[in-house]
Amino acid sequence: MVAPNYELIEQDGLETSLLEVSMGPHHPSTHGVFRMDVKLDGETVVDLKPVFGYLHRNHEKLAENMSYLANMPFTDRLDYFNSMTNNWAYALAAEELVEIEVPERAEYLRVIMAELTRLVNHVSLVGFFVNDLGALGTPLMYAFREREKILDLFEEASGARMMCNYFRFGGLRCDVPAGWLDRAREVVDQFPKFLDEYEKLLCENEIILSRTQGVGTLSRELAINAGITGPMLRASGVAYDLRKVDAYGIYDRFQFRVPYGEVGDCYDRFMVRMLEMRESVQILKQALDGIPEGEIMGKAPRVFKPKPAEVYGRVEGPKGELGFYLIADGTPKPYRYRVRPPSLINLTVLRDMCLGQKIADAVVILGSIDIVLGEVDR
Amino acid sequence: MSFLGGGIFSGMAVTLRNFVGSYFDPDRLTTNDYSWRPEGQLPQSAGEYPREEGEQLSDATTVTNYSRNFPMLLHDGGDNPMDAIRCVACQICERECPPQCIYIEKDYGEDGKFIKRPAVFDIDVSVCMSCQICVEVCPFDAIVMNSQFELSTPNRFDGLLLRREDLLKSNGYYHRIHPEEAAQRDQRMAEEKAAKEAKKKAAAEAAKKKAEEKARAEAEAKAQEETGDKEEEAQ
Amino acid sequence: MSELSHEPLLKEFPDARWDEAFGAVIVPEGRARVMAEWLLKQGVDYCSNVTGVDYLEAEVKEKITNDAGEEETVTRTEPGRIDVVYHLYSMRDQTGPLVLKQRTGRENSQAESLTPVWRSCELQEREVFDLFGVDFKGHPDQRRILMWDEYEDHPMRKDYTEPFDYEWEPTPHDEILEKHKKGKVIF
Numbered sequence: 001m002v003a004p005n006y007e008l009i010e011q012d013g014l015e016t017s018l019l020e021v022s023m024g025p026h027h028p029s030t031h032g033v034f035r036m037d038v039k040l041d042g043e044t045v046v047d048l049k050p051v052f053g054y055l056h057r058n059h060e061k062l063a064e065n066m067s068y069l070a071n072m073p074f075t076d077r078l079d080y081f082n083s084m085t086n087n088w089a090y091a092l093a094a095e096e097l098v099e100i101e102v103p104e105r106a107e108y109l110r111v112i113m114a115e116l117t118r119l120v121n122h123v124s125l126v127g128f129f130v131n132d133l134g135a136l137g138t139p140l141m142y143a144f145r146e147r148e149k150i151l152d153l154f155e156e157a158s159g160a161r162m163m164c165n166y167f168r169f170g171g172l173r174c175d176v177p178a179g180w181l182d183r184a185r186e187v188v189d190q191f192p193k194f195l196d197e198y199e200k201l202l203c204e205n206e207i208i209l210s211r212t213q214g215v216g217t218l219s220r221e222l223a224i225n226a227g228i229t230g231p232m233l234r235a236s237g238v239a240y241d242l243r244k245v246d247a248y249g250i251y252d253r254f255q256f257r258v259p260y261g262e263v264g265d266c267y268d269r270f271m272v273r274m275l276e277m278r279e280s281v282q283i284l285k286q287a288l289d290g291i292p293e294g295e296i297m298g299k300a301p302r303v304f305k306p307k308p309a310e311v312y313g314r315v316e317g318p319k320g321e322l323g324f325y326l327i328a329d330g331t332p333k334p335y336r337y338r339v340r341p342p343s344l345i346n347l348t349v350l351r352d353m354c355l356g357q358k359i360a361d362a363v364v365i366l367g368s369i370d371i372v373l374g375e376v377d378r
Numbered sequence: 379m380s381f382l383g384g385g386i387f388s389g390m391a392v393t394l395r396n397f398v399g400s401y402f403d404p405d406r407l408t409t410n411d412y413s414w415r416p417e418g419q420l421p422q423s424a425g426e427y428p429r430e431e432g433e434q435l436s437d438a439t440t441v442t443n444y445s446r447n448f449p450m451l452l453h454d455g456g457d458n459p460m461d462a463i464r465c466v467a468c469q470i471c472e473r474e475c476p477p478q479c480i481y482i483e484k485d486y487g488e489d490g491k492f493i494k495r496p497a498v499f500d501i502d503v504s505v506c507m508s509c510q511i512c513v514e515v516c517p518f519d520a521i522v523m524n525s526q527f528e529l530s531t532p533n534r535f536d537g538l539l540l541r542r543e544d545l546l547k548s549n550g551y552y553h554r555i556h557p558e559e560a561a562q563r564d565q566r567m568a569e570e571k572a573a574k575e576a577k578k579k580a581a582a583e584a585a586k587k588k589a590e591e592k593a594r595a596e597a598e599a600k601a602q603e604e605t606g607d608k609e610e611e612a613q
Numbered sequence: 614m615s616e617l618s619h620e621p622l623l624k625e626f627p628d629a630r631w632d633e634a635f636g637a638v639i640v641p642e643g644r645a646r647v648m649a650e651w652l653l654k655q656g657v658d659y660c661s662n663v664t665g666v667d668y669l670e671a672e673v674k675e676k677i678t679n680d681a682g683e684e685e686t687v688t689r690t691e692p693g694r695i696d697v698v699y700h701l702y703s704m705r706d707q708t709g710p711l712v713l714k715q716r717t718g719r720e721n722s723q724a725e726s727l728t729p730v731w732r733s734c735e736l737q738e739r740e741v742f743d744l745f746g747v748d749f750k751g752h753p754d755q756r757r758i759l760m761w762d763e764y765e766d767h768p769m770r771k772d773y774t775e776p777f778d779y780e781w782e783p784t785p786h787d788e789i790l791e792k793h794k795k796g797k798v799i800f
Contacts, residue, residue: 227733
């Protein structure tokens with residue numbers, strides 16, 4: 001913590017002071033190397049300035065010097081919790097440039113991987129959120145127990161637990177091994193039972209209720225105008241889910257609901273994520289039932305050299321709308337490669353939500369926004 | 379629950395159930411039990427890694443049959459591994475590697491002709507990000523992923539540069555660590571070889587047939603010439 | 614998702630151009646804010662992506678029919694420019710992207726900020742300012758976002774050279790990088 005700078009203010013005859021604190025990059029609750037300069041009047045937040053850039057690797061410029069395929073492992077490292085979703089967004093954008101058709105089995109497997117990733121992300125996020133509130137570790141470890149099972153599935157399919165590098169232009173890198181679908185089925189079947197227990201642990205807890213209800217309210221109009229997407233937008237009352245709106249991949253074949261909240265406070269965001277996990281389990285069950293046999297890779301060109309064109313491909317990542325803007329100019333390397341990071345854009349309203357709340361609530365609000373610094377800074 | 383604090387109470391009941399249950403049911407345990415490999419010394423440099431096949435993996439292994447870590451070069455057995463190495467130093471993996479961590483030099487014989495193997499094949503493991511792209515683009519199935527992860531060394535500058543000898547592992551070792559993938563790869567290679575040989579045989583037969591036809595046509599033409607000459611002579 | 618048509622926009626603002634090759638509306642100088650406010654009234658309420666693209670000065674060969682009616686190839690120099698690209702959607706009607714582009718030169722780059730219209734442009738325009746050097750008129754809080762405040766160059770420009778790295782330490786990886794720089798490994 002930085003040495004505070006004092007400013008004396010007269011207030012009702014008492015001399016109070018304004019405290020400026022840097023909740024610095026090394027902080028256990030800031031979800032990465034993220035800094036907030038807060039001005040406090042007692043414990044109330046008077047001003048808040050987020051500072052990031054500590055993890056800036058200039059991924060966008062690196063990508064201009066490498067071929068399209070060589071960029072795929074780097075997209076894993078953007079939002080390092082959900083590597084499969086990042087891969088899919090990039091593969092979607094690149095496939096639009098060259099117009100490759102993806103076979104059926106690959107589409108089903110893509111949906112399965114993406115929904116498993118959504119489960120991993122939401123369950124870890126709820127664990128971290130409750131950790132920030134002070135429940136030091138127990139719900140987080142229960143969440144990680146489930147996450148380990150899903151990461152084992154990812155390791156069997158692609159070889160690595162987190163940086164999977166599994167998607168390719170036109171399909172997937174390789175097929176899942178024998179028996180993987182049955183193991184995935186087992187994991188998915190016992191997930192609702194775990195969710196029931198988790199909800200019993202958390203959702204009626206008076207401490208969580210009183211600390212998250214009414215805290216960090218985000219109004220509907222501000223959410224739409226500020227470009228918020230993902231569960232944060234849906235908690236504020238807008239039922240905008242790219243899986244229904246864009247219907248990319250084969251999402252139009254699955255029946256699922258889109259939960260949305262009313263008030264837009266931290267409790268709504270937390271509950272939206274819990275409900276979305278149940279919907280993901282529904283999608284997974286339908287996908288695992290309906291997956292056909294077949295090929296994994298469509299007809300991709302040997303050397304990936306798209307004609308000059310621009311494309312903006314977006315998917316519904318677990319944190320929001322993840323978009324890739326690619327400009328191709330006929331060479332094997334992209335001319336402009338831009339990642340639209342949901343975490344960065346969701347941080348636009350951090351200051352609006354935190355003003356007037358206590359400093360402890362600022363941590364809770366930051367936890368409910370769900371940021372990953374790899375994506376914010378790229 | 380209706381009284382104040384009821385939610386906390388039911389939450390604590392869940393925690394108690396998990397705590398007591400973790401002694402009886404392995405599904406409730408939140409930690410994983412890893413068996414580490416037996417005591418050994420850390421190697422001083424990359425060249426000191428044990429050469430026996432499969433020495434890194436203990437029986438209750440911490441890595442599965444599917445996990446990947448860093449690349450390795452394959453050879454097909456025999457006394458001298460360098461004779462049976464599959465890599466022909468085509469340098470495709472060097473070109474496609476995203477962080478550019480592979481360094482290859484071709485091997486030239488005494489007469490200056492290119493021998494199909496690498497003289498130098500270095501992978502800087504501190505840079506490699508295990509993305510597996512080198513495995514995908516290799517047309518000769520010469521480089522595959524190893525799952526060895528105990529590579530730490532106290533030597534700061536050369537310790538993490540794996541040279542050609544450290545990377546060479548036999549196909550048998552590959553079968554031990556990744557049985558399914560190795561079996562698939564071997565099957566595919568056998569199929570491709572059979573297809574190539576069938577094509578070569580078909581081409582050879584087609585060439586033979588063509589040669590026979592040409593010979594027959596020539597013989598006919600010659601025979602016609604002779605009869606033509608004979609007719610002229612007769613006239 | 615259904616398409617968001619650009620026809621009404623072009624009818625309302627006849628001085629805007631439609632670029633067929635890339636499917637974007639090119640906004641003339643100084644008109645961006647007015648067009649954005651009109652679009653907001655039409656229900657285009659969600660600005661998804663703001664980015665910058667740098668084009669160096671380049672020679673372009675074009676096939677045109679000259680006065681004699683024949684086809685010939687002329688070479689002209691296209692001046693360098695920086696584009697600021699906006700992807701706009703409508704959440705209310707759930708319609709698809711409309712692409713706006715503001716064009717500015719490479720020296721003394723300036724553009725109009727659309728932050729008063731769509732709040733999501735705030736952090737993204739700061740990033741374009743930081744990495745490309747485009748000055749946005751009317752932006753409430755324009756300062757560097759990803760690089761540190763005292764940094765001087767603009768990293769995403771195509772003619773950016775990396776500064777001298779005084780913390781360099783020799784590693785075996787340097788030989789490989791040298792080889793790549795000399796062009797011995799060809800794509």
